[in-house]
Amino acid sequence: MNFSLTDWIKKNVLAVQEYALLAVRSLRNLFTGPRYLGDTLQQADIIGVGSLPIVVLTGFFLGAVLALQSANSLARFGGLSFTGQLVSLSMVREIGPVLTGLMVAGRSATGMASELGSMVVTEQIDAMRALGTDPSKKLVTPRVVSTVIMLVMLTVISDLFSMAGGATVAVFMLRLDGNQYWSTAWQSLGLGDIVMGLLKPFVFGFIISTIGCYYGMSAKGGTQGVGRATTQAMVSASVVLVVTDLFITQLLLTFFPFK
């Protein structure tokens, strides 16, 4: 098989264009009817409630590990009492949004790609269009809206449980005072940290859902194509999420620099 650089470039430029159109359309649908509140709530349940166990578990244990690891370094400088501050700042500003985003990408972006991909290869999407319903409004926008809202909520829950995980280690293993842990954890958080911690999942939710829907809606080639779309959705969503994180962090640091 001959490889053509021109064809490869054309194919990828077209893919970016198709993705951009889907993403823009998913937002534009918010301002034009019909709106599918029932489908949005159903997706919110699947994405939000369904992801809750893994988000709670990973958040709790990552917070615990972070406390354990940082305590070792902080103890060398006599700063063991700052464990709560370190855990809360790290989790709220960075790890919480990224970790929750990756968990939801693994669970929901793949779910969207496989579900929509199956619908494409079994002509259900064509059938929906033939029945006079816009799949972009009925299937894509409800998934985008519910992922964005749910990811913000899941991130807050993850942050909370990670601090609880850190507190468990701090109190029961490091023998720190629980009240001191929570007060330093709470007082160290400023407006910039909260904004950063809530803005990131907002953007990540949009990225995860639009990438999941894009790969699903562009699936080709039967069940094998659906499998391929699912894998690509997971990989692309994770990579784009982490890359975007760098740019958002840099951007937000200009508005909310470290004190």
Next chain:
Amino acid sequence: MNSAPQSPQPVIVFDDVSIAFDDKVVLKNLSFTLYHGQTKVLFGVAGTGKTLILKLAMGLLKPDSGRITVLGEDVTAMRERDLFALRRKIGMVFQESALFDSLNVEDNVGFRLLEEHVAAAEMSERVREALRFVELEHTVKLAPSELSGGMRRRVAIARAIIANPALLLYDSPTAGLDPVTSTTIIELLVKQRDAYQVSALMVTHRLQDAFVMATHAYDAAQGKMVLVPRERNWDSRTSFLVLRDGEKIFEGSAEEIANSEDAYIREYLTP
């Protein structure tokens, strides 16, 4: 009953339509007209673009060149958002039924009514009426996965006819089904044609199904289709269109195709 209207209105007009995929020309300069109340049966071996014609008529795909007019509207020039309104006047039965996995039979059949926010009681009544037409009223709460292939095809027909469309597009409605189920489905199509005078475009590989449609009429008194003797003229509203390598090689009535001298068509007609 078999006489065509004096000045029939065109329902579908394909005017010099061509389309290619990856440099492979699938349809080449195709032109034909389907008039109101007519059924046109599309024949051809696999890969000649029969399903593509239905998707083009539905506006699901755009041709590379040529013009397609459906119910008086130029679908080749319409935007996707404008096409949704037109598609609500058309019913389509897909080859693999394309029922929504996540919905039960009732919601599949009533999908269009749900989208139009029809009251629950009215929707339920109309869904049952459509399912009664295909004799599957008892499946209303079943999931598509619980149905046989023939039942799924009949549910798809019920979904296509529920909104009383002006035009029906059938994509191989009897493909892969046993002869008994195939006859049941063809009888439903004849019933739809004769009882409601709906125009239709049907893709099929099965010549015998098309001939059954042309040689039978629905008898409302007996509640089944009956054979129309050849001397009383076969249904003039059912015409045949044969494709070969993306080009039209024949268009005419059942009588004309049966008497065709074309070697390819003779080969096609001979089992």
